[in-house]
Amino acid sequence: MTVQYKFPDNFWWGSAASATQMEGAAHEGGKGENIWDHWYKREPNRFFDGVGPETTSDFYYRYKEDIQRMKEIGHNSFRFSISWARLIPGGEGEVNQEAVNFYNDVINELLKYDIEPFVNLYHFDMPKEQQDKGGFENRDVVALFAEYAKQCFDLFGDRVKMWFTFNEPIVPVEGGYLYDFHYPNIVDAQKAFQVAYHTMLASALAISHFRKLDIKGQIGIILNLTPSYPRSQHPADLKAAHRADLFFNRSFLDPAVLGEFPTELIELLKEYEHLPAYKEEDLTVIKENTVDILGVNYYQPRRVKAKDHVPNPDSPFMPDWFFDNYEMPGRKMNPYRGWEIYEKGIYDIMINLKNNYGNIPSFISENGMGVQDEHRFLKDGRIEDDYRINFIKGHLTWLHKAIEEGCHTKGYHLWTFMDNWSWMNAYKNRYGFYSVNLETQERTAKKSAYWFKEVAENNGF
Template identity: 85%
Template sequence: MTVQYQFPDNFWWGSATSATQIEGAAFEEGKGMNIWDYWYETEPDRFFDGIGPETTSDFYRQYKEDIQRMKDIGHNSFRFSISWSRLIPGGRGEVNAQAVDFYNRVINELLKHDIEPFVNLYHFDMPKELQDIGGFENRQVVLWYEAYASVCFELFGDRVKKWFTFNEPIVPVEGGYLYDFHYPNIVDAKKAFQVAYHTMLASALAIRAYRRLDGQDGQIGIILNLTPSYPRSQHPADVKAAHTADLFFNRSFLDPAVLGEFPQDLVEILREHDHLPVVEQEDLTVIKENTVDLLGVNYYQPRRVKAKEHTPNPDSPFMPEWFFDPYEMPGRKMNPYRGWEIYEKGIYDIMINLRDNYGNIDSFISENGMGVQDEERFLKDGRIEDDYRIDFIKGHLTWLHRAIEEGCHAKGYHLWTFMDNWSWMNAYKNRYGFYSVNLHTKERTPKKSAYWMKEVAKHNGF
């Protein structure tokens, strides 16, 4: 391979996934029920092809072979999550010894293969019993999350040196409390903003707990899906619309995580519409004093917006879209399977923003990927020829490389995902992995992109 784009030494090459999406064994070895187990049990028709999280990709049984496969394609790092409901069934109280044993084995197996474990504490999977009392609407759940995080640090922190408090914390807010694509399927912006606020408080409390423990010499951060907001034009009304979208969907979490405070413009909007969350004064000090060491950036698509064309219905539920309309730019490049625009330069724009406005915090691409439906169409001689995925990764890495050349502290690139996994309501509709998974046999087969990534990791560039 001729290397045109050389990445810095010790760059993190790997992939990311989450417990509910790959583990399976949803009701085995003492695991409690989470909201996905429950929602699938009650409304299976809302999941693509009626497939739920019970078995998913069976990482729980095949983790050793899977970690060997990661090594085979050049991974030096891998992000996964711990299932709160597996480790502490019900979300509080006694720790499940079988879960401790499982996560210890996974961590030790990764280290044996020189793959650094990046461990995320929460990936959309609230224990059912805690959601029954409001989930993150309830301040008490914030404290139980802090206790759960502390247990994880004490059990695994001697070997895990990269911790993340939350993955995409805005998604349970959007899905569960605004747009009806996550349980508990509530449409109530006031509750949504309370959940968002409590999530950031929980993150800060976990960071504080980590730093107070003896012997914890790693980094702790958060993973945010940053979706740049681009205005249709430079007309002041369009620019304002993009600024407001950015406040709601990016800065609502990015500012408190990295800068330790919420954007004043957003606070004013929520105050004006009587949607401010309930805040206790000492919370803001906790958030201010416990910012992240490291930022994971998930990037899939841009957000393009324009000024509102019509006044919102005053009787409709309060929504961020009261302040902007989506805009479909003519000629945009699309992933037709997912309905998402492909805009590689977005990754560069995010990094430059972090460099210029967020202290050039250490960051990495913690997710980027291309979901494609019916990938068997591209099967040739027993292998999926996913050149479209290779092109997608190349395009994004090219812009990431440019950002690094211009001084951005980007430390790595993780694809979503290592092998095809269960994607919430979409189940296995869109495939994202380096390895395909046969849903009936659970057999894994490397795609063309797996071989390509092996060369990239080997040469630390392409």
């Protein structure tokens, strides 16, 4: 392979996954119930093909062979999440020793193969008992999350150097409290903003514990930053894009990195009487516990325009009161997922971090392409996923340009290592370097796995 795009030394090459989406053993090993186990039990019809989170990709039992495969395709890092409901069933009280053993084994196995474990504390999977108390609507649950984080640091902090408090904290807010695609299926912006605010407080409290324990490592957060592009340079379109950015990016990015919420967002929520309840001392905690590193998940851009119609005043308050989504003619699409492919977005995110967020150390913590019925591309026993290779190449090319222009970007993780269960889509769209046969759990490397191995070995392509 001739290397045209060379990446910095010690660049992180790897992939990301989450507990609920890959572990399986949902009711085994002493694990408590999380909101996904509960919702699936209650409404299996809302999950693609009625497939729930019980088995998923069986990493709980197959982690050794999977980690070996990671090594084989050039991984030097891998992000996974700890299940709060597995480690502390019910979310409070006794630690589950079987879970401690499992996560210890996973961490030790990764280190054995020189793969840096990146550990994320929360990936959409609230323990059911804590959700019954209101989840992050409730300050008590915030305190329990901080306690859970401290337990994780105590148990695994001697070996894990890369920690993350939350993955895409805006998603449970959007899904659970605005747009009804996650449990608890509430449509209530007041609760949504309360959950968002408490999530950032929970993150800051976890960081505070991390610093007090003086762990030799870094702690960050993982945000799905989606650039908001205006339809045109018309002032009304620019204002719409600015407001979309406030709600969907800066609401989490500013407190995580700068230690404070955007003034304009506060004023807007005040004007519409949707400001969350807070204590003055919380703001000091958030200010003093900003992140060391930022994980950036990027899949698609957000394109917006000025509202065509005034919102119905009797409808629930929504961020969408301030903009309309816009479908740009001629855009490049992933037809299987219905998402636009816009590689330059990754560059625009990094330049924004450089110019407006102190060039904080960051990495691409997720990027990937989900495709339905991937067996269509099976040839001689292997899925020829050239579309995924081209997708990764396109994004890495723009990432390389950002690095050349001085952005402090330290790695690239694909979503995901092997096909895994997605929140409501189950196995509809496949994302992995490895395909997973759901009947046999057999893993088979796709063409992209071999290509990625070369990229990692050459530190570029």
